[in-house]
Amino acid sequence: MELFYTPTSPYSRKIQILADHLGLNDRIKMTFLHPLFDKTGQLAAAxxxxxxxxxxxxxxxxxxxxxxxxxxxxxxxxxxxxxxEERLKQQQLQALGDGIMDAAVLSQMEKMREDAEQSEYWQDRWQKAIIRSIDEFENNMIQQAEEWHIGSMSMACALDYLDLRHPHLHWTTHNKKTYEWYQLAVERDTMITTDPRQA
Ligand SMILES: N[C@@H](CCC(=O)N[C@@H](CS)C(=O)NCC(=O)O)C(=O)O
Structure with a gap:
């Protein structure tokens, strides 16, 4: 198997971490392709x-x-x-983490546009979605992230992407339980080896 990935993509990172967790690394060739700059055409073909x-x-x-x-x-x-029931909980948590990534990645792309082209409305909407989702994790879903599975991996990658690209959000001061959980999560071996700051 071959995985097309980008180190700064939180979705890619989640999959790299899962592959390692499931002992599949030997069966997957990792190929770095940037979706915005892939001149090989491989990504669009796949x-x-x-x-x-x-x-x-x-x-x-x-x-x-x-x-x-x-x-x-x-x-x-x-x-x-x-x-x-267990699978549903993991999938639901994955959807929450992936949803935070969606809002955070779109917000990051928007920030890369010319100032005059940027939309305050969308930035505000994405920011509110991120804040509400972290509150939801803190108040109702954190127990589902005690084990390391696709849901907790998604949440950890989403929070670390926020730390990397949107440090101004200050969720760490408002969501103390989540911050404690996150600090433990980023100490895991595969969170360290896939840290985009090292790429
Ligand atoms: N829902 C998709 C989202 C993947 C995604 O948006 N990846 C970004 C990189 S972080 C991308 O490839 N963007 C290129 C584009 O939007 O054209 C998934 O879960 O795989």
Whole structure:
């Protein structure tokens, strides 16, 4: 299998961490492709959305987006199937983490535009979505992140992306339990080896 990834992409990072967690590293060739600057055409050929991460299977099939890739990796690892309720909780947490990434990545892209082209309305809307989602994690979902699974990986990658790209949000002072959880999460080996600041 071949994974097209970008080190600064929190979705890619989540998949790299999951692959390691499931013991699949030896079966995956990692290929760095930047979605905005890929001159090889490989990414667009594999994924019409031209986004990372994209996984190319040994039979040539191409898989996206990251929750689908995560599902495929759990399947390939032959990890025992989870009871429905447990799987739902993990998936729900993944959706929350991925949703924070969506808002944070869009906000970052917007910041890269000319000042006159930027929308205060959208920046405000994305910022509010991020703040509400972290509050939701803090108040109602943090117990679901005690174990290291796709949901907690997504949340850890989302929070670390905020730290990297949106440090002005100051969620760490408002969400103390979440900050404690995050500090432990970023000490994990694969959070360190995939830290985009080292890339
Ligand atoms: N929902 C997708 C989101 C992936 C995504 O947006 N990746 C960004 C990089 S962080 C990308 O490739 N952006 C290129 C673009 O939007 O054209 C997933 O979970 O894989």
């Amino acid at each position: 994924n019409p959305l031209e986004k990372v991460p994209t996984l190319v299977l040994d039979n040539g099939d191409c898989i996206f987006d990251s929750p689908v890739i995560a599902d495929a990796l759990y399947h390939f690892s032959e990890a025992p199937a989870l009871p429905f």
